[in-house]
Amino acid sequence: MSAAIKHYLQFADFTAEEYAYLFARAALIKRKFKAYEKHHSLSDRTLAMVFEKASTRTRVSFEAGMYQLGGSVVNLTSGDSQLGRSEPIEDTARVISRMVDIVMIRTFEQARIDLFAQHSRVPVINGLTNEYHPCQILADLFTYIEHRGPIQGKTVAWIGDGNNMANTWAQAAALLGFTLRVSTPRGYEVDSQLAALNGAPGKGWQSFADPREACAGADLVTTDVWTSMGYEAENEARRQAFADWCVDAAMMAAAKPDALFMHCLPAHRGEEVTAEVIDGPQSVVWDEAENRMHVQKALLEYLLLGRLA
Ligand code: CP
Ligand code: NVA
DSSP states (O other): OOTTOOOBSSGGGSOHHHHHHHHHHHHHHHHHHHTTOOOOTTTTOEEEEEESSOOSHHHHHHHHHHHHTTOEEEEEESTTSGGGGTOOHHHHHHHHTTTOSEEEEEOSOHHHHHHHHHTOSSOEEESOOSSOOHHHHHHHHHHHHHHHSOOTTOEEEEESOOSHHHHHHHHHHHHHTOEEEEEOOTTOOOOHHHHSSTTOOSOSSEEOSSHHHHHTTOSEEEEOOSSOTTOGGGHHHHHHHTTTOOBOHHHHHHSOTTOEEEEOSOOOBTTTBOHHHHTSTTBOHHHHHHHHHHHHHHHHHHHHHOOOO
């Protein structure tokens, strides 16, 4: 991997200072979008997207965002590319990265995106792996800041699976200086190694057996599906194990009165969250989804052009 290429493979890849820049830049980009002002910083640049798992938000936000920046997009899925017929990921990376300026991948193991990046001539963005979902946390943090101001010193409650979202929240808490309170069923805990900042000792979150306790005094309550993509065979076992990890009005009542609710979506009302909560006044899930596009436009610019005045 060339040392000069900057990738975004996990949340730990950027510093707190880089995040501060990205949030400010995303706010500017969003303002211009809302005012129908042209912002063609990436004209003549091409983004390739590689999807080895399904997507609605990631696909639309990257594709619409790249066009709004004046660039163009190529979309590949495993089903309609040679990836589905066992072409090695390294060869795919070598070929694609000779033709486009930047690549976004959604795939299975983190090792697969790491391997792609090692053989890529251009920046690679993680659009979700089994282990991490950094673009989503970028959007979630931006959404929190938009609604409530700085997240430093605040408390976030993660309720449910110790999955890619939870690992990424844990990295963000350690990096940006907020408290993460996690409650998962036994057997579905956050993996301390994945949740750590590269090699950092200690864990950046607190664990609670009772989800209501994890929500106590929280500024933000957040959750995700009980069964992530790629784990469908465990569906029934998870349905039983997670029955008490449904974010409901009682959990929200344990949090601060002005606490926000977030969910990366897609959501299953009646499983990880009640309809009352996700469709209620504390929920900001639609802003959260929209903000994927604004923060990712800032991210694409940053990886390709660096800091802009
Ligand atoms: N939140 C998220 O990444 O959604 P999609 O799976 O629809 O892309
Ligand atoms: N944890 C979920 C997030 C979906 C956007 C999954 O990996 O399926």
